[in-house]
Structures are given as structure tokens and as C-alpha cells.
Amino acid sequence: xxxxxxxxxxxxxxxxxxxxxxxxxxxxxxxxxxxxxxxxxxxxxxxxxxxxxxxxxxxxxxxxxxxxxxxxxxxxxxxxxxxxxxxxxxxxxxxxxxxxxxxxxxxxxxxxxxxxxxxxxxxxxxxxxxxxxxxxxxxxxxxxxxxxxxxxxxxxxxxxxxxxxxxxxxxxxxxxx
Amino acid sequence: xxxxxxxxxxxxxxxxxxxxxxxxxxxxxxxxxxxxxxxxxxxxxxxxxxxxxxxxxxxxxxxxxxxxxxxxxxxxxxxxxxxxxxxxxxxxxxxxxxxxxxxxxxxxxxxxxxxxxxxxxxxxxxxxxxxxxxxxxxxxxxxxxxxxxxxxxxxxxxxxxxxxxxxxxxxxxxxxxxxxxxxxxxxxxxxxxxxxxxxxxxxxxxxxxxxxxxxxxxxxxxxxxxxxxxxxxxxxxxxxxxxxxxxxxxxxxxxxxxxxxxxxxxxx
Numbered sequence: 256x257x258x259x260x261x262x263x264x265x266x267x268x269x270x271x272x273x274x275x276x277x278x279x280x281x282x283x284x285x286x287x288x289x290x291x292x293x294x295x296x297x298x299x300x301x302x303x304x305x306x307x308x309x310x311x312x313x314x315x316x317x318x319x320x321x322x323x324x325x326x327x328x329x330x331x332x333x334x335x336x337x338x339x340x341x342x343x344x345x346x347x348x349x350x351x352x353x354x355x356x357x358x359x360x361x362x363x364x365x366x367x368x369x370x371x372x373x374x375x376x377x378x379x380x381x382x383x384x385x386x387x388x389x390x391x392x393x394x395x396x397x398x399x400x401x402x403x404x405x406x407x408x409x410x411x412x413x414x415x416x417x418x419x420x421x422x423x424x425x426x427x428x429x430x431x432x
Numbered sequence: 433x434x435x436x437x438x439x440x441x442x443x444x445x446x447x448x449x450x451x452x453x454x455x456x457x458x459x460x461x462x463x464x465x466x467x468x469x470x471x472x473x474x475x476x477x478x479x480x481x482x483x484x485x486x487x488x489x490x491x492x493x494x495x496x497x498x499x500x501x502x503x504x505x506x507x508x509x510x511x512x513x514x515x516x517x518x519x520x521x522x523x524x525x526x527x528x529x530x531x532x533x534x535x536x537x538x539x540x541x542x543x544x545x546x547x548x549x550x551x552x553x554x555x556x557x558x559x560x561x562x563x564x565x566x567x568x569x570x571x572x573x574x575x576x577x578x579x580x581x582x583x584x585x586x587x588x589x590x591x592x593x594x595x596x597x598x599x600x601x602x603x604x605x606x607x608x609x610x611x612x613x614x615x616x617x618x619x620x621x622x623x624x625x626x627x628x629x630x631x632x633x634x635x636x637x638x639x640x641x642x643x644x645x646x647x648x649x650x651x652x653x654x655x656x657x658x659x660x661x662x663x664x665x666x667x668x669x670x671x672x673x674x675x676x677x678x679x680x681x682x683x684x685x686x687x688x689x690x691x692x693x694x695x696x697x698x699x700x
Binding site: 267268275277278279280281283293296297300302316323324325327369370373388392393395397399401416417420 | 448449483488496507610
């Protein structure tokens, strides 16, 4: 980050090589639109480039900052798109290409392990609970919106999400400590 | 709810599912919370951010890297351009006077006013140190204020409840202004590479309602490096805001815009 603050473009390349793929994967999952995902990812990395000093001040690790920014941007796009769709009353015909899953030899080992843990955790959750968490994280829905979308009681949805997040925290306890 | 009870909601807050009273109570608490609570939310954000790994792993287009680097290039070049180049110093001319002349001059100086000069020098140094101390205290306070503001900006920027807006400049040569509209924490404004402004003028941010007159939100100046970072309270219900606009006004701001809109973003 020091090198980013000094406007060293090689440092930005390094960051992109490390985080570009997971950030793009996240944004594409939310936005469901390849060219928009590309635009959002570009915006996120340029935001990091421009606002590195503010990131320094927030004093957190870089990865969640990037993921949070990427998620917020992609959810903004999604909300805007839904609003436009609602107004125009026609559906978007863009089709998400099938995901290309490849090994990531350049990725950080800890990050890969964490990613495996998250995927394993999500797979281990009951279908309804996993769906509730996915609606919250990837669709940006609130408790009551998820309850309406799934037809479940609000209390049930809160309980699923709280339970799922608790398990997530427990599975990452080693990394947190 | 007390601090410990609210801590149980941190992950749900970071996920963005909290709403209504629970969310409002937590945000009110965080606005005046200590380091422990801020650290708790930061940790919750980290935990929730890990859910990003649940997305199907997808290779970004090969061209994306180049696009990002091309967009970052101008400011990298500019940064390289402002690095001061240290020129080698020209060698000092050697003294032209013989040694005895220096000795005589030094003795003369000592005899004519050594003591008086010493006292004067010490008084001057003391006054100078006092001035420097006062200046350092003021600078420290200003830095602390800036740090607090930047932390607030970072919190609003990172909140899942913030809506990101781009205020597009009417003048294509001006940079874009970014706004992050949060229902409780306020509206954060950031920009960089802004041109300097005369002291008699200021920038003023407005909420433009769906009906009625614009409402002043904040007045601000770019800092010495051309950056803007501030958070102002949201003084209009979110669903009534049609747009955010920035105008240039006389120092101290105006009750209503007196110049054409310089930056604007529609709020959906």
C-alpha cells in the first residue's frame, strides 16, 4: 500500500494480479453481466488507486476493503438495473457465460484455504439457510426482503442468517485470531 | 441494547440485512463508539467479506488489467513528474582571504558585542521556538481533525447501506466527484485533482428534491493537494432526494444556488 500511495503503478499491477480474479468473480456473480462486471472491477481498482490514503486511515486489511467496495458497487448496479427493468417492464436478455474454473497458482495460500473453507461451509449448510445467506450477500436483500422472497417467517430468516454467520465466524476463527 | 448485545449484530450489520430499529440503534452506537466497537465491526466486515469466495471462480477478461493500468497511468506519470530532481551543487568557491584576516575579524567581533548578541540570539531563538510550538500544536489539531474526518469518510464509503453516486462535471476538464449516500451516517463526498479556488469562493453541495427548492448540505474547499473528503449530515428524507448537485458560490455559501450547476448526479 505504501507503494500505491507513492503512485507506483507496478504495485497496482501486483494488487490486480493477486485480487483481480476473486474481485471479478464476486462482481460477476452479483451483477450477472460480464461487461458491467468489467466496468465495476475497473472502478474498484481505480478507487483503491485514488483513495489509498483513506484506506490506510481505515487501518484494516486490504482484502475485505476491496471485497466490500466491489460488493457495494455491484449491488448498486444490480439495484439500478432492477429499477430500470421494473420501469421498462422488460427483462434483460444478457446471459451469464458459464464460469471458467481454473487453478490459481499465483494466489495466496491462506486466501485459497479460506476460500476452500467458505465453499465447504456453504455446501454444508441446509439449502434454505444457504439460499438466505446468498440472497443477503449476492442480492443485497434485507431480513424482511429475504422473508418475502422465500415465503418464510421473518424470525426464521433471522435465525438462519445469524446461525450461518456464526458458523462462518467459527470456521474462520483461526484466521481471525 | 448495551455494547455487548449490539456486538452480536455486527456480522448482520456488515452483511447489510439489519433494518429498522436494530440498524438505527447500532449505527447511533457506532457513531459515538470507542475503538473496541469500531474494531469489532471491522472484524465482522472481514468475516462477511470472505463470503466473496463463495462466488464461482471466474477468470476476468485478459484486457481488463490493461484498461485499469491505462486509466491509472496519468496520475502515476504525474506523480513521477513532481518528484523533485536534486541538482548537484556547484562547488563552493574557496576563501580568498588569508587566515590572519579571519582571525582579526573574529577577535574584533568578540570584543565589540559578543555578550549582547548572545542574549539577543537566545531571545530570538526562544520566541522562534514558541512560534514553532504554537504552529505544531495547530497543525497537530488540524491533522487530528482531518484524520477523524477521513475515518468517517472511510466508514460511510465501506458501509453496505451506502449508495455510491458519481457527480459528473459540466466542464469536461474538471474531475469527477464521488458521493456515498448513507441513510444515517450522512453523505460522504470525495474527489481529487480538483483545481484550487480563490478564498472568496467556495463549493456548495445541494440536495435537489423531487419538488421544491434545493437544500444546502455543506460548503467545502479542495485542500492544498486538490483533494476533497468530507461527511455531511443527510437533512432530507432519502426518497425525496432527486439529485445531488454542486455549485460554486461566494465564500460562506448561499441560501440558494447563484451559479449554474458544476457537478450533478441523479439519485435513483
